[in-house]
Amino acid sequence: MHKAKVFIVDDEPGMLEVCADTLAKLDDVEVAVESNGNQAVKRLTGEESWDLLITDIRMPDIHGVDLLRIARRHDPNLVVLMLTAFPTVETAVESMKLGAADYLTKPFLPDDLRATVRRLLEQRRLREENNLLQRQVERSNRFGDMIGCSEPMRRVFDTVQRVAPNDVDVLILGETGTGKELVARSIHQQSGRKDNRFVPVDCGAIPEALLESEFFGHERGAFSGADTRSLGLMEFADGGTFFLDEIGQLPINLQAKLLRALQERRIRRVGGTQEIELDVRVIAATSLNLEQEIAEQRFRADLFYRINVARIDLPPLRDRAEDIALLARHFVQRHAGEMGHKQINITPEALEVLCSYRWPGNVRELQNAIRRALAMTRDSELRPDDLPTELVIAAGDVGCGKDHGLFELRDQHVTDFERQYLAQLMQRHQGDVVAAVGEAKVPRGTLYRLLKKHDLNPADFRFDDAGQQI
Numbered sequence: 001m002h003k004a005k006v007f008i009v010d011d012e013p014g015m016l017e018v019c020a021d022t023l024a025k026l027d028d029v030e031v032a033v034e035s036n037g038n039q040a041v042k043r044l045t046g047e048e049s050w051d052l053l054i055t056d057i058r059m060p061d062i063h064g065v066d067l068l069r070i071a072r073r074h075d076p077n078l079v080v081l082m083l084t085a086f087p088t089v090e091t092a093v094e095s096m097k098l099g100a101a102d103y104l105t106k107p108f109l110p111d112d113l114r115a116t117v118r119r120l121l122e123q124r125r126l127r128e129e130n131n132l133l134q135r136q137v138e139r140s141n142r143f144g145d146m147i148g149c150s151e152p153m154r155r156v157f158d159t160v161q162r163v164a165p166n167d168v169d170v171l172i173l174g175e176t177g178t179g180k181e182l183v184a185r186s187i188h189q190q191s192g193r194k195d196n197r198f199v200p201v202d203c204g205a206i207p208e209a210l211l212e213s214e215f216f217g218h219e220r221g222a223f224s225g226a227d228t229r230s231l232g233l234m235e236f237a238d239g240g241t242f243f244l245d246e247i248g249q250l251p252i253n254l255q256a257k258l259l260r261a262l263q264e265r266r267i268r269r270v271g272g273t274q275e276i277e278l279d280v281r282v283i284a285a286t287s288l289n290l291e292q293e294i295a296e297q298r299f300r301a302d303l304f305y306r307i308n309v310a311r312i313d314l315p316p317l318r319d320r321a322e323d324i325a326l327l328a329r330h331f332v333q334r335h336a337g338e339m340g341h342k343q344i345n346i347t348p349e350a351l352e353v354l355c356s357y358r359w360p361g362n363v364r365e366l367q368n369a370i371r372r373a374l375a376m377t378r379d380s381e382l383r384p385d386d387l388p389t390e391l392v393i394a395a396g397d398v399g400c401g402k403d404h405g406l407f408e409l410r411d412q413h414v415t416d417f418e419r420q421y422l423a424q425l426m427q428r429h430q431g432d433v434v435a436a437v438g439e440a441k442v443p444r445g446t447l448y449r450l451l452k453k454h455d456l457n458p459a460d461f462r463f464d465d466a467g468q469q470i
């Protein structure tokens with residue numbers, strides 16, 4: 001049987017003995033004790049892994065709250081039970097904020113200690129099981145880098161699988177951030193071209209005057225400034241896949257040239273006379289309604305028919321609510337590691353907020369919201385107040401109006417904004433207050449006061465080269 005490892009820290013040897021004896025009666029628990037603060041820090045930050053830390057608050061060589069902070073920084077999943085003979089509201093609140101699971105006031109009955117430990121270990125076991133299940137669920141709802149369990153996404157995965165090996169051109173339609181580029185990459189990855197290049201180009205991002213030479217390349221001397229011959233993106237993609245993102249924004253004169261290149265699979269560099277044969281698969285994507293663009297004569301119908309050989313419609317995130325929780329958990333897992341957190345759970349209340357928002361920026365917006373929330377959270381749970389304010393308001397938590405007046409809502413906004421701003425500022429400067437003062441353009445004292453107000457500690461944002469918090 002796996003025994004839960006419990007570590008008890010108290011400066012009084014008598015107390016350690018009583019606690020150890022009490023817990024020894026639980027047969028699935030293994031107990032270690034320590035009365036010296038420095039030794040306790042060493043064991044908590046060393047190789048050993050612990051399930052539960054029980055620590056006294058008042059000790060001569062280390063304060064229990066500091067031990068809690070150090071231990072949870074090393075292992076954010078560690079469950080901590082605080083013991084105190086002098087309960088003060090501030091210490092209790094501070095301990096809870098730093099992630100203590102509970103606290104017991106001395107003196108306590110052995111049964112109370114046993115019951116509390118049993119409950120905390122059970123909670124931890126359930127959380128771990130839950131994480132394991134989540135990982136299994138995610139594995140079965142994964143298609144390459146794409147995640148989705150909703151019916152529309154399953155259809156998308158199915159279509160990708162069918163069109164990928166067939167070398168036909170593909171048109172992907174969907175609002176911004178729905179994953180069009182991810183789908184295009186996935187098609188490339190599952191095609192016979194996967195060992196050659198995938199060349200993406202954002203048609204809306206290249207200045208019109210440069211588009212033709214960017215696409216088709218140019219010969220030396222083709223125009224002033226062209227001192228060398230240059231390959232175009234399409235030629236660069238020879239043998240592979242050319243991904244035209246936002247094709248709806250391509251100027252009409254270039255549409256004609258692209259159509260010709262697609263029909264003949266040949267191009268001519270700007271200023272060149274020779275035709276160059278190319279073997280390129282084209283995948284185009286747009287968030288515009290191309291039929292309407294054609295009706296308004298901004299998009300050529302013949303180009304539309306040429307690229308609309310196989311078509312994939314990516315539904316907006318709000319129409320596939322089942323995917324929201326799955327994606328949110330996936331992003332939490334992915335980005336928590338990058339930010340130095342070990343394992344973070346989303347509370348059911350936070351999931352409810354995420355699921356009732358409309359996500360105009362779709363999956364990209366969800367991913368960013370999770371990143372921002374992770375920067376705000378200080379313990380192993382992501383709660384509604386860690387989420388960007390606009391989501392919480394839209395979900396009705398703060399802002400249904402009838403319970404909150406204009407000024408109250410405004411103050412709430414300002415407070416949330418301040419907290420988010422400061423957390424991101426600290427993150428950008430890795431806890432360097434001098435650099436943060438420079439960017440925020442406020443006196444140092446003001447910055448310290450605001451950090452204190454929002455209970456943010458610059459030290460929590462300092463990481464070493466390996467990404468570990470220092």
Ligand SMILES: Nc1ncnc2c1ncn2[C@@H]1O[C@H](COP(=O)(O)OP(=O)(O)OP(=O)(O)O)[C@@H](O)[C@H]1O
Pocket residue numbers: 145146147148174175176177178179180181182183245287327363364367
């Ligand atoms: N189903 C999904 N599973 C996992 N991540 C996804 C999914 N859909 C989108 N993403 C992520 O969301 C972000 C936006 O996706 P992507 O760039 O493919 O969207 P897009 O539709 O091409 O956006 P735009 O129209 O703005 O170019 C990316 O970081 C991508 O990895």
